[in-house]
Amino acid sequence: METSTKTKPTYYEEFRAKGYSRRDFMKFCTLIAAYLGLETTGVAQVTEALMSKPRVPVLWMHFQECTCCSESFIRSSHPMVADIILDKISLDYTETLMAAAGHQAEAAMEKTIEEYAGEYVLCVEGSVPTKDGGVYCCIGGKSALDILQHTAQKAKAIIAWGSCACNGCVQAAKPNPTEATPIHKLVRGVPIIKVPGCPPIGEVMAGVLVHLVTFGRIPELDRIGRPKAFYSKRVHDTCYRRPFYDAGLFVESFDDANAKKGYCLYKVGCKGPTTYNACGVTKWNNSTSFPIQSGHGCFGCSEENFWDNGSFYARIPNFPGFGIESNVDKIGAIIAGASAAGVIAHGVASAVKKGRENKEMMTRGRAAADELKNLNK
């Protein structure tokens, strides 16, 4: 341990070298432990790990994406990890921020893969196009698909940053012209942590990385591979406007008095009730706000297919194949109306058709009554 820390600086040493005080470092450890949902003793574990462990080598790949995940990460309100990971000191490879270029950069990547086989973490930002042999995203003459397969093989774990890497996001929206494919459909045999969102919250990203460093293993994941600490609750269930929902007080349009009063945005299309993320708790920009707090509904950026799930301002999406303004309620009402009309028409038809039968039945009934009368005499 001693020798390894001497040859490779620990996180703490790198923090100090960057000019952070020990006090800053302790604050950071406490905050991250809280974000991760650890108990108080967890703070010590985080501190211990970051003081003793050399940094984990990171390869950060950019494929079909907009770099909003990186932007979110470097703007996390407590940017120590971002500083260290994305700084040139500890960065092994990332197209956006690395100092090296061209063959040098590629060589650095190869070196990391060889030297730290089974140790490095592969961060993937963006989806991978698979149509036409993957020609729609090429870096250094190689397709994203080839690069992913090459770098993923020896990785300790893969972090799929953002909705692109987790579910394809906008480039996988219909008709998905490049056949943009999320990472988990392309890589087998390496643990994948999905951190969806467009982008994910910076603190969440930092939390996932710190968990990896502190405990040396991936955080507890839910059924579809998202860290439970951040994605186990609906935005709706953690929303501070939830009491208005239960009270039945809703914003009817964005310029009404209810909007001003801060009522629930359910009726103007908030997707909070179907979205799993930490926005309601962790919030954004140094916990300043999040979309709902700013008066706009959640549009479910961390959910699969959120671009195809209809308007951001309607709860019910368009119904496929029935034109632009159609939704299930309109279709349903038409079906129900048609069945009502159908039974009325059927009733009339039956009355006409079976009228004679009915008459016969009545005649027979009267005859039977007469017969009974006669019997009684």
Place this chain on the structure above:
Amino acid sequence: MIRRLRRVYVWELPVRICHWLMALSIVALIITGILIGNPLAIQSQAEASQSFWFGSIRFTHFLAAYVLLGVIIVRVYWAFVGNKYASWRALIPRNSRFWRRIGRVLKTDIFLMKGHYECIGHNALAGFSYFILFLLIVLMFITGFGMYADMTTWWLPKSFIWVQDLFGGDFAVREIHHLTMWLFVVFIVVHLYLVLYHDQFEARGETSSMMNGYKFVEVEVFDSPEVKGEEVVEEVVE
């Protein structure tokens, strides 16, 4: 000529109780469901802390769902121990004979063509439609509990946690739940109409049979091959 009718006990008490509880809970589920999907715009001066109407609507929805679940469990049990009119054999097509019966009912009652069939309980098509309704209710339970699973600590709804992933997220689950609701509306319209239809044109006391359990059926019907037993099969040729 006096036409003789036999008073026959068709719907046993548990069947009737199940029927009306099911009707009540499904209507409650539809009304509260529509409100949850598109809440009324109620303007109130009251503080939010004084108001809980939407929470109550949701509570009613969940309560009705649990009532329906209980009823379904009892009714499924009764399909195995109840009389032959309540039996699962009268609901689930198992052979071509059942399908031919459905064909005859379709021809006679729905398309109003020349045709004939005999039955004492519900006819084959009605039986089949209740089986479809059962499947729809199961789908509603799966999608409903699927959405409910994440807000509960109870194992029963929690055991439906896999649903979201199966359908690709809560949004799709909600959409299916919503669309299926309309099929229940269609079912109610058609069901009510056909009850009135049979009551009118057969005059066997169809409507009140679900109240007191009895129907009045012509004695000859009991001897018809279709009613007598499954071994006697005779295709009705007109």
